[in-house]
Amino acid sequence: MTSLRGKLVRILIANKHLLKGKLKREVIDSSTSIEKLRNDIKTVAEKISKLPRGVKVTTSEFDKFYSEWIIPENCDENKVILYFHGGGFIAGSSEDHRTIVANFAKRCQVKCLVFNYSLAPEKPFPAAIMDSIDIYSWLLEIGYCPKNIMFAGESAGGGLEISTVLMLKEMKIRLPKAIVAISPCADMTCSGKSNTTKKYIDPCIPIGANEIYTDYYTGNHDPKDPIISPIFADFTGICPIMIQVGTDEILLDDSIRLAKKAEEDGVDISIHVWERMFHCFTLLSSILPEADDSMEEICQFISKHLLYNIN
Template sequence: MTQQQRQALDELLRHGPLDVGGDVAEQRAIFHEMIASIPLPDDVSAKQDELGGVPVVVVETADLDPASVILYFHGGAYALGSAPDSVGLAADVARRARARVISVDYRLAPEHPFPAAVDDAVAAYRALLGQGVPSSRIAFVGESAGGGLVASTLVALKGATLPQPSSAAVFSPWADLTVSGASIVDKATLDPALTPEALRTRARDYLGTHDPAQPLASPIFADLTGLPPLLIQVGSHEILLDDAIRLAARAAQHDVPVELQVWPEVPHVFQGFAAVLDDADRALNAAAAFIKRNWTD
């Protein structure tokens, strides 16, 4: 059954309307329509709010521990997506981790280029700490560009001498905006969702004149010393496979406790398809277990 599920998901993505590298306004609308077509479970609450002047969506499910918070960063190649669009996957994480999730609606490129997203992430976290939530009860989660943003934000927190969260889990992180990993070419025919050209287009939108190897843009080039325990999940059928592998290697090189999980024959951010893919359900359970294991009182 799992193999059939993987094949069905591959076909769905290959024939979907989303073009990550296409016209920004058009693709934002398509992305939103795709997400909006999937109804949320009845037990999910999503409320607009703000943290440190940054818009957020607070996502809650039944039986959560109000003392535990996941700061969530959506994907979309720094140009697409939004906190409201992330509620479905964020709620899946919230339910399994039994924590409140705050999804950060960071500013998008090309209107707001680098380092706007990092600045917003740091501001939201700083405000959460200011509300009295201890860093030991905060975890970061991000997918795709949001996964790269998690790592970049952790590096920025170190530079700002702010305490690190208890842990971070990233799904299919885009961690190299030079778009130079070997899998960019090697996995291009297998990836049903992303293309090298799309990533290069969005990287230019986000970076402008900034060096794509700048550590806060591409954390695989950063000094990761002192970061909290890190879980990285990635599919073997995606062009960002090497981003995940190299981020894990960089973390290990700098003595960061890191777990890398490569899930076979699944696509980019496969965790978002837990309703139809058993691997996604298992991956989310593993991520939640990792987060809960690293809470401290």
């Protein structure tokens, strides 16, 4: 059963347009200003930009694009989570995800490296994936072992991290230890039934956004390319994956189909579908009981594969 707080937060998110003085929910189409969307995200992030106690942020030494270390007290300096921020492939940055990732890092007691990968439509596929490979390769170059690195990310970042691992496999580069994907976007064809059935139920993703954002990200490439849309990929030999997703998400079928394909290919895959939860609800840990429980599952997964370092 959904908690009372979960119901209240859902109502607030679903009606946020009213707080802006608008009678109807936001609709995204080809005329929507990407720059305005990015600025809106920055504005919201600035309002919740308070870092949790016991976490420090420092700029990394990587020189190709901006990235930053988010380091909780008493963490193991030899282990790291490479965090892939969300934002629909068209927005988001290390700076506006700083508080989100800091809370994640503190809760899991692992330092994170979050980075500003290339954004569409200015830089469509494969720019973001190549950036991800560059910064992962840098981690290897400065001495981190693959067994001491995990990937984590939400929404577009959740899909991007999986695409990155698939590309690393093709390039025969050693893979990270495991993957945590929160509400991943993994189907650029937008062919999942939930894209239609949850269109007016999902309180977080604006109507039309999934189709527009994925089109910008795909560019002139085939959206069925397995690296672009991991639900079509061969997962054989991929590291363990954990997925968290809610029943009321447009991207629900992305997660379910991805998990099914990975399981068919012999991957150690776990997925938890949370009843009546919305897009990326896990990131609201300390606010929602369901998010606290979801984050606890993630921390246990991280401890099992990274901190305790099983095979």
